[in-house]
Amino acid sequence: xxxxxxxxxxxxxxxxxxxxxxxxxxxxxDGQPFRTDSWTRPQGGGNNxxxxxxxxxxxxxxxxxxxxxxxxxxxxxxxxxxxxRLIEEGTxxxxxxxxxxxxxxxxxxxxxxxxxxxxxxxxxxxMGVSLVLHPRNPYCPTAHMNVRCFVALHDTEAPVWxxxxxMDLTPYYxxxxxxxxxxxxxxxxxxxxxxEVYPRYKKWCDEYFFLKHRNEARGVxxxxxxxxxxxxxxxxxxxxRCYQLMQSVGNSFTAAYLPLLERRRDTPYGERERDFQAYRxxxxxxxxxVWDRGTLFGLQSGGRxxxxxxxxxxxxxxxxxxxxxxxxxxxxxYTDFLPPRDWV
Amino acid sequence: xxxxxxxxxxxxxxxxxxxxxxxxxxxxxDGQPFRTDSWTRPQGGGNNxxxxxxxxxxxxxxxxxxxxxxxxxxxxxxxxxxxxRLIEEGTxxxxxxxxxxxxxxxxxxxxxxxxxxxxxxxxxxxMGVSLVLHPRNPYCPTAHMNVRCFVALHDTEAPVWxxxxxMDLTPYYxxxxxxxxxxxxxxxxxxxxxxEVYPRYKKWCDEYFFLKHRNEARGVxxxxxxxxxxxxxxxxxxxxRCYQLMQSVGNSFTAAYLPLLERRRDTPYGERERDFQAYRxxxxxxxxxVWDRGTLFGLQSGGRxxxxxxxxxxxxxxxxxxxxxxxxxxxxxYTDFLPPRDWV
Numbered sequence: 222x223x224x225x226x227x228x229x230x231x232x233x234x235x236x237x238x239x240x241x242x243x244x245x246x247x248x249x250x251d252g253q254p255f256r257t258d259s260w261t262r263p264q265g266g267g268n269n270x271x272x273x274x275x276x277x278x279x280x281x282x283x284x285x286x287x288x289x290x291x292x293x294x295x296x297x298x299x300x301x302x303x304x305x306r307l308i309e310e311g312t313x314x315x316x317x318x319x320x321x322x323x324x325x326x327x328x329x330x331x332x333x334x335x336x337x338x339x340x341x342x343x344x345x346x347x348m349g350v351s352l353v354l355h356p357r358n359p360y361c362p363t364a365h366m367n368v369r370c371f372v373a374l375h376d377t378e379a380p381v382w383x384x385x386x387x388m389d390l391t392p393y394y395x396x397x398x399x400x401x402x403x404x405x406x407x408x409x410x411x412x413x414x415x416x417e418v419y420p421r422y423k424k425w426c427d428e429y430f431f432l433k434h435r436n437e438a439r440g441v442x443x444x445x446x447x448x449x450x451x452x453x454x455x456x457x458x459x460x461x462r463c464y465q466l467m468q469s470v471g472n473s474f475t476a477a478y479l480p481l482l483e484r485r486r487d488t489p490y491g492e493r494e495r496d497f498q499a500y501r502x503x504x505x506x507x508x509x510x511v512w513d514r515g516t517l518f519g520l521q522s523g524g525r526x527x528x529x530x531x532x533x534x535x536x537x538x539x540x541x542x543x544x545x546x547x548x549x550x551x552x553x554x555y556t557d558f559l560p561p562r563d564w565v
Numbered sequence: 566x567x568x569x570x571x572x573x574x575x576x577x578x579x580x581x582x583x584x585x586x587x588x589x590x591x592x593x594x595d596g597q598p599f600r601t602d603s604w605t606r607p608q609g610g611g612n613n614x615x616x617x618x619x620x621x622x623x624x625x626x627x628x629x630x631x632x633x634x635x636x637x638x639x640x641x642x643x644x645x646x647x648x649x650r651l652i653e654e655g656t657x658x659x660x661x662x663x664x665x666x667x668x669x670x671x672x673x674x675x676x677x678x679x680x681x682x683x684x685x686x687x688x689x690x691x692m693g694v695s696l697v698l699h700p701r702n703p704y705c706p707t708a709h710m711n712v713r714c715f716v717a718l719h720d721t722e723a724p725v726w727x728x729x730x731x732m733d734l735t736p737y738y739x740x741x742x743x744x745x746x747x748x749x750x751x752x753x754x755x756x757x758x759x760x761e762v763y764p765r766y767k768k769w770c771d772e773y774f775f776l777k778h779r780n781e782a783r784g785v786x787x788x789x790x791x792x793x794x795x796x797x798x799x800x801x802x803x804x805x806r807c808y809q810l811m812q813s814v815g816n817s818f819t820a821a822y823l824p825l826l827e828r829r830r831d832t833p834y835g836e837r838e839r840d841f842q843a844y845r846x847x848x849x850x851x852x853x854x855v856w857d858r859g860t861l862f863g864l865q866s867g868g869r870x871x872x873x874x875x876x877x878x879x880x881x882x883x884x885x886x887x888x889x890x891x892x893x894x895x896x897x898x899y900t901d902f903l904p905p906r907d908w909v
Contacts (some may be wrong), residue, residue, distance in 0.1 A: 256885075258886070259842065307885055309884060309885060314710065316883070316885075318885075342862070350648070365634070366693040387747075434873075435870060459892070503877075506850060506881075507854065510855050511854050511865070518775075520778040520851075521578060521778065521855070526778045527885055529778075530851075533847075533886065534883065535848075536881070536882050537880075537881045537882070537883075538879060539660070539874060539877040539878065539881075540653060540879065541600075541653060541660075541662070541871055541875060542602070542652055
């Protein structure tokens with residue numbers, strides 16, 4: 222029963238609930254409250270009538286992004302809004318945001334449906350929660366998580382929907398047990414949906430979060446998936462199966478990440494570690510601004526810039542042709558952690 | 566006589582000579598030497614056989630860039646190399662580079678010649694000098710200059726060439742007389758080639774160096790031009806006229822910029838000014854990585870990353886939804902200097 226499946230208020234409530242639960246856990250870990258900044262965009266509002274970025278960070282999959290270009294493609298006259306929850310200069314987090322957004326459009330252009338031309342012209346809604354957290358302690362890794370859904374609606378035909386999401390970890394100083402815990406938690410979140418799912422989404426993550434201009438991974442990876450709209454067994458519809466899979470990913474984030482912060486947050490560090498962290502954060506900026514489809518499409522299509530760029534680190538350094546000393550802990554990140562490998 | 570006009574060794578000598586003259590002047594101003602880093606890329610070398618970025622920073626105009634997309638388009642099997650001259654932690658310059666590059670390809674794809682389809686399949690050469698300088702003192706503006714040429718060669722037909730280039734100024738604290746001097750020098754460089762040239766290229770610069778996602782100019786502008794291959798009067802061929810115009814722009818850079826550094830380099834500053842400089846430098850990163858065609862094409866098509874990213878500042882900060890205090894010097898940048906206006 223797709224109509225029941227697609228009660229979007231139920232989806233919206235789940236996303237806003239997830240955002241609230243994650244922020245509660247992060248506030249407890251930090252000891253300081255997150256700011257709340259709600260925003261709306263009236264139908265037809267926004268720069269040049271293009272949509273806000275429904276997916277403030279990685280993995281936004283809209284329109285021309287499918288083709289890998291960064292050309293902004295109007296998705297009808299979109300409206301919508303969101304709730305940004307953010308922290309800066311916290312005790313544990315130097316900068317971070319957990320964003321919910323829900324945007325709608327009245328006409329899906331052909332470019333938005335390259336692999337589903339039959340959907341052109343439909344009304345659409347996109348919803349998601351996306352977060353990036355940059356701890357201050359260089360021994361604490363940066364983390365990203367995103368869960369989202371996209372629905373193409375029709376007056377007389379059944380709606381077409383798909384889910385996407387994932388989470389990935391970006392350490393500055395690598396720890397095998399941290400990467401293992403993060404991946405093990407990702408695997409446990411996906412195993413109920415098939416033993417083949419984690420390996421597939423782990424590989425997809427390695428391929429997506431890769432800086433081609435550096436021939437370097439962003440971090441130790443995690444899981445990534447998109448265009449999920451199939452499956453369903455044991456009395457579950459495909460929608461139920463995909464929705465539950467996405468929920469399992471979102472619900473697993475705090476269990477995957479918070480234990481690593483607790484393990485590393487009190488590790489002493491000095492200027493050397495902070496300097497390496499600032500240098501490596503430059504790679505995060507390069508990925509998000511050069512390669513990430515969601516970020517670029519958002520910025521180039523009238524998205525809410527301050528929400529989109531909550532993914533950028535607070536302090537970043539660039540220097541020419543720098544390489545870590547042989548045998549240093551900094552070099553180990555490049556030799557032992559960034560090259561994609563199996564962690565579980 | 567296009568054959569004589571297109572003695573590329575003459576062009577190459579001029580570009581390397583310009584680079585040397587500019588670096589000499591900058592070293593004198595700074596008191597510290599620039600590093601020299603030469604690099605070569607064998608025919609067919611480079612990531613996935615795509616070309617290095619012939620134009621390390623703004624204004625690179627190659628292939629699919631014309632369409633505004635960021636899709637890498639193979640320009641045959643390119644070779645080439647360059648000479649990077651750079652400084653970090655100098656007395657005056659916190660980070661900066663003056664790069665020469667010369668790349669060649671054996672087959673211009675249709676995508677590279679959208680508005681000149683008849684050139685598809687030709688051998689090509691691209692050459693240029695591009696610089697970005699980030700002074701340490703927040704009262705000293707950041708500057709960018711680029712001059713370049715592109716030639717499509719043919720065994721039996723005349724070569725087809727075009728020139729591009731420009732320079733623009735990005736202050737952190739604005740000074741009317743500085744913007745006026747920079748623009749006046751740009752105007753004087755172009756006036757010999759027609760009174761209408763400066764206004765046209767000034768407007769082109771305002772339009773190009775604009776952060777659409779911020780609805781904000783990068784700085785106080787300057788001049789920008791591309792696809793220049795026409796004109797010529799008084800016994801001058803079109804090539805002579807265009808080559809001389811580009812030379813005039815390149816030769817005018819130190820006169821446009823160095824007096825501003827001498828005027829501001831000893832202005833006292835504190836943490837407040839350094840912090841604002843670091844915040845504003847974030848805009849420079851956003852423009853170069855999100856909007857600049859040359860940078861993006863270079864990074865996405867196998868360019869030499871460390872040379873391309875010499876344009877990025879040494880220390881950058883991002884913070885959420887920040888706005889300067891009413892009436893502050895920081896606010897004056899937004900109200901009195903970034904909105905495009907006539908400076909001369």
